Amino acid sequence: MQKARTLFFTAPKQIEIRETTLPLLKDDKVLVETICSAISAGTEMLVYRGQFPHLADSHDAVSSDLNYPLAYGYACVGVVREIGTQVDKSLQGKLVFAFQPHTSHFILHPSSLILLPEGLSPENACFLPNMETAVNLVQDGAPILGERVLVLGQGVVGLLTASLLNEFPLDKIVTADHFELRRAASKGMNNVTAVNSNREEFQKESSAYAQGKFDLIFELSGSPSTLNDAISLTCFSGRVVIGSWYGQKRAEIDLGGTFHRSRIKLISSQVSSISPELSGRWDKARRFEVTWDALKRIKPEKWITHHFSIEDAGNAYQLLDENPQDTIQVVFEY
Secondary structure (H helix, E strand, O other): OOOEEEEEEEEEEEEEEEEEOOOOOOOOOOOOOEEEEOOOHHHHHHHHOOOOOOOOOOOOOHOOOOOOOOOOOOEEEEEEEEEOOOHHHOOOOEEEOOOOOEEEEEEOOOOHEEEOOOOHHHHHHHHHHHHHHHHHHHHHHHHOOOOOOEEEOHHHHHHHEEEEOOOOOOEEEEEHHHHHHHHHHHHHHOEEEEEEEEOOOOOOOOHHOOOOOOOEEEOOOOOOOOOHHHHHOEEEEEEEEEEEOOOOOOOOOOOOOOHHOOOOEEEEEOOOOOOOOOOOOOOOHHHHHHHHHHHHHHHHHHHHHEEEEEHHHHHHHHHHHHHHHHHEEEEOOO
């Protein structure tokens, strides 16, 4: 019988690696051995800290009815090791992606797997969910030729979003983050200006680069209070795309004079669905094609700062919890 080593969140700031026996392989399914899986720091730290809301219906399977003990994660890349008798034999040995919790082995129907494009490394493919999120954010923001754009937060999603925006003919792209490591990664992109969001002069400095205020702002910091910065830096009839999932975190938001008089649009963006304005022409399959192409161009594995074995997962989450300034992307190896 095939055994799997699976990461479980058991209580706030407590995890276990449990060995479980997988069921017998059915004729229509495949066994995948995981090569690597990426931690989605924003979402998974809410789970690690016990700050996630209990959602009966979040429109995606990985965020509905979360309760401890919980196997969580959604960025596994592996190789097909065994196939059922009814499965296409060409799948044997193929590299695949799955929205699967952190685990060494898993069994799925082939329809739940996504084949990796030729030549894309497993490490780059681990970024698929975050890149799909970035694609969705840019589509929801709909940047226009010559606009001035600000991206608040340069974690993985922020860096990927800024990378996609950098392919547009925009007038100005400014990014902001507390941490020097992430600002340095952002500065590595041509035509992008990175500022320190922890400085008292942050708003004044950002406005100077924009020659006023911004047409479009992406709030990707994970901090609800950052919405106040976004609102105050948005021009008349500008848009703020909110991609952060705040979980149970709360902050007072200033919806007074600047917001009320400026006709600022607050846009909620979440990757589990496609904007109704686009859904007549776009589906998830088409969005995945765009996402794979973006991964090939941008090659985000350069932002992997740490590799941990799955057995050492406790130290990985402790690092992200206590010293996030030292990390960008953390990946498990099996």
